[in-house]
Amino acid sequence: MTNRGVIETPAFMPVGTQGTVKAMTPEEIKETGAKIILSNTYHLYLRPGTKIIAHAGGLHRFMHWDLPILTDSGGFQVFSLNTLRKVSDEGVTFRSHIDGSTHFFTPEKAIQVQNILGSDIIMPLDHVVAYPSSLDETRDAMERTIRWAKRSKNYHQEWEKQALFGIVQGGIYPELRKICCSALTEMDFPGYALGGLSVGEPLELMNRILEVAVPLLPEEKPRYLMGVGSADALLEGVARGIDLFDCVLPTRIARNGSVMVPEGYLTLRNAEFADDMRPIDPECQCYSCRNYSRAYIRHLLKSNEILGLRLTTYHNLFFLANFMAEIRRAIREKTFDLFYNNFWARFKSKKQKEGNK
């Protein structure tokens, strides 16, 4: 529940990194069934910058999206895109991936920027470590994340307008995750995110961390797994109590010509689809599947036509939104176990790689 509408969970949030979900209009995003999107503070802070977005009246008006937006804090990007970062307890210095300019983010600054963006759910600056990282390194980052969460909470004012979640770090170490969950829940945030997962570790390892951490977070508050967006990982996340997900996976692989179907993925650029007049997924009711053949979409992709990316992106977002709607229905009707088993009976590619943020 946000000021801009109720979000039924579990739900998947499409990612609009630079203030646009790549290749889509806001109207199309809504058509696919999404009720909330994620946007990236790091990217928007660097370009176009907060001054222009403030002048536009906030991110919603700037990008013509009137449903809820969740913004991340920039923590993930600062630590994953920047090799030249310098972190201290005060904050983190990083270089712009656009022009190499130097910037300094503190927990307070990350909140301040998100206050200007005006997103409905905001995230505190966190210290994310790569996979694999040592226990000591991971502990240090996790402890800093807790201290930064505290400062973020103290700094943030308008809780009615913007819900500030806590982010659980601790890498693949169950004991660290437990400590972090305990510290954050004591601070009493309106929601909790699990960060630092889906960063290269096996799906099984991620699932094990969920089994440790999720039960330590209050059930009545949203629990958000950051950076996960393949159907199999979403289902496993829901099975372990996750309510919210985001990932660039569906939109990124779409631009590469990969589309989601109940059996896994189709690579539409392959020659086998050249003369295939069936829709991407004969069971799908999306705009792409109602009107276009695999052969036509393949032709567009091979010819570098933008409409090709639009049709695959639309389909993948619709597919995931519909998948989450089916999961919610199964949960309501108490048939989730059946749904889960049916999914795995059909799904072929368990080891599909997760996309990065």
Add this chain to the structure above:
Amino acid sequence: MTNRGVIETPAFMPVGTQGTVKAMTPEEIKETGAKIILSNTYHLYLRPGTKIIAHAGGLHRFMHWDLPILTDSGGFQVFSLNTLRKVSDEGVTFRSHIDGSTHFFTPEKAIQVQNILGSDIIMPLDHVVAYPSSLDETRDAMERTIRWAKRSKNYHQEWEKQALFGIVQGGIYPELRKICCSALTEMDFPGYALGGLSVGEPLELMNRILEVAVPLLPEEKPRYLMGVGSADALLEGVARGIDLFDCVLPTRIARNGSVMVPEGYLTLRNAEFADDMRPIDPECQCYSCRNYSRAYIRHLLKSNEILGLRLTTYHNLFFLANFMAEIRRAIREKTFDLFYNNFWARFKSKKQKEGNK
């Protein structure tokens, strides 16, 4: 008037080179006000090829467009994209710009391919010369174009389904244009195109050729000026009796960040628009102008976001369709002279370059 609907003229046809108007869905094309599009036989013949389009049930079904389509013959592309072409009276040998493979087009073959595509208006193979070309060279090509038009007419069967137009060549030489008009009108085509213009010659020179040729073509049949798509050139064409136009200009410059306004063009990538919260054209009622600022679209373009190209393309097509609708209204209400003068009082950049096909 075609089997797929009436086209009010004068009208501008957006170009869908590879079976898609770049960056747009068919629904969006219709929303902009276009009632007919052009597609390129040369490109579709090479990729995906006629076999796949035949299998799909023709171009309309393949690309999900149910209004009229005009296809060109491939003549312009063969002669402008191919340096290795070899032309004889029998036909023209050319190399694919995609894979270098060799192909042979005859007038009959160009009709046959367009019969398979199933477009509503088709064009005969013509011999196009570059600007500038000598009188002799231009005469030879013009005479060959007439011979090929005759063969095309003899070969084509289903005139009820597909209207075959004649194409007037003759470069910038009034006497050649006259000969060609006379020869083609004797053959009695259901419509006539003026080819080989807007290929680099000054707008004034093109207008002079129109003044010679158009009066020699029957007024009750459509007269189509190929390759023209800037507002100023459209207006001058209509003033000289032209009914149909096509050009990649509005869609091509859009992808470059250039948008059409009553005063001429805006280059949205320019820094002056970074903080400009006005729509592209405050008088425009299109989707882009109703919902987005110049600042946002500039941000998208600078960030290489596809939505940026979509919004500029949509605007330019809407702008031209609306411009043609205003021209038709002015003609109906007998205020065309006033409209013409008002346009030129406002339009700043008479010397804007035409795009190529």
